[in-house]
Amino acid sequence: MANIVAIVGRPNVGKSTLFNRLVEQRQAIMDDQPGVTRDRHYGTSEWNGVYFTVIDTGGYVVGSDDVFEESIRNQVEIAIEESTVLLFVVDTQTGISGLDEDFADVLRRTKKPVYVVANKAETSNRAHESSEFYSLGLGDPYPISSMTGSGTGDLLDEVVKHFQGPGVENPDEGVPRIAILGRPNVGKSSFLNVLTGQDRTIVTDIAGTTRDSIDTRYRAYGKDFILTDTAGIRRKARVHENVEFYSTVRALKAMDDSDVCIVMLDATRGLEAQDMNIIGQAVKAKKGVVIMVNKWDAVEKDHRTADVLRKEMIARMMPIDYIPIIFASVHEKQRIFQVMEKAMEVYANKSKKITTSKLNEAMQPEIEHYPPPAQKGKLITIKYMLQVPTPSPTFVFFCNLPQYIQESYQRFLENKLRSHFDFDGVPITLFFRQK
Helix, strand or coil, rough: CCCEEEEECCCCCCCHHHHHHCCCCCCCCCCCCCCCCCCCCEEEEECEEEEEEEECCCCCCCCCCCCCHHHHHHHHHHHHHHHHEEEEEEEEECCCCHHHHHHHHHCCCCCCCEEEEEEEEHHHHHHHHHHHHHHHCCEEEECCCCCCCCCCHHHHHHHHCCCCCCCCCCCCCCCCEEEEEEEECCCCCHHHHHHHHCCCCCCCCCCCCCCEEEEEEEECCCCCEEEEEEECCCCCHHCCCHHHHHHHHHHHHHHHHHEEEEEECCCCCCCCCCHHHHHHHHCCCCEEEHHHHHHEECCCCCCHHHHHHHHHHHHHCCCCCCEEEEEEEECCCHHHHHHHHHHHHHHHHCCCCCHHHHHHHHHHHHHHCCCCEEEECCCCEEEEEEEEECCCCCCEEECCCHHCCCCCHHHHHHHHHHHEEEEEEEECCCEECCC
């Protein structure tokens, strides 16, 4: 059984601060306003040689005017279900609230070990006052400070006693990562939920519902992937609040960490400037890319519409003409698994290694048939080429005058490489070196 610790409690008691402390990186967004965390957020931690998964959850509330209240509560309940141990975070600064008492009733019904974590106990006075939480009926409170880390050692000493074994150091190491990117409200979270068959992330019509980047392990077609749902990326000028700024930063980090990006567009709006910007950034970062045109069911069309739109999009993206485009509908569950198959194909293309003999066998006749144009009366000859071991396909062409190779000729070589070896969806890098 996996070692899993869920951090739960009412809003604004410091759950995300404790999560970041345990996973030793600023993975979850923290802010003084309540309700910043909405979805379940996973990370890995280690204490005294024992490895475990940590789940951060949104604040558990009943009867508020927050439209996300019920969805957040469902996410918390799933986390409680999944966990081995529960950390019930309370706030020594404000003392016991009615919400703490209500939530304590919920936790008393679970058969799992629950630790009352009295957070924000930065002073000895506060640590002393934490004894009032004993009245919640869940055992002795553990005074800690998520901010400074004090008291967390004693707490973790107790927590790891409940685990069956040492756990796995990095369960996600070497697993391909696919990031789902796009502007706000194009259907990224709905797509993830349909794929995984569970409400992994909260979905509403409100743009900006997803804030953190949410990782989910996905197994299908005999393949294993990590899917990352990200916050909608808007233009810098449109980002006004702190939380949204950090959401965008997290989305761009998810892009950096990924192998393949599924860029989602809204079929009713077409390819917009911000979509082009996201695609451009993914290509610049040398990621595999698949474009998913969602909400295809909402477009009036005939048998030619998809082809016409595909040609228009490719013309707008030139010289990037190698990205597969799939017209899909999450709402109608139309072609969504085709998107995943294509993403897996693009990952295979990105990881492809071609032997030097095969490469020269295919490319030398092409170069002989159409040699590089002479420059300043000098003849340019390409002797041979090889692929270098990099995360994305990179080729070195050895020639006598590398500085005279024109950009148009580089594009010719790239097109020939693509036609011989199928690098659909993947940026290719070419270098020219003196023999």
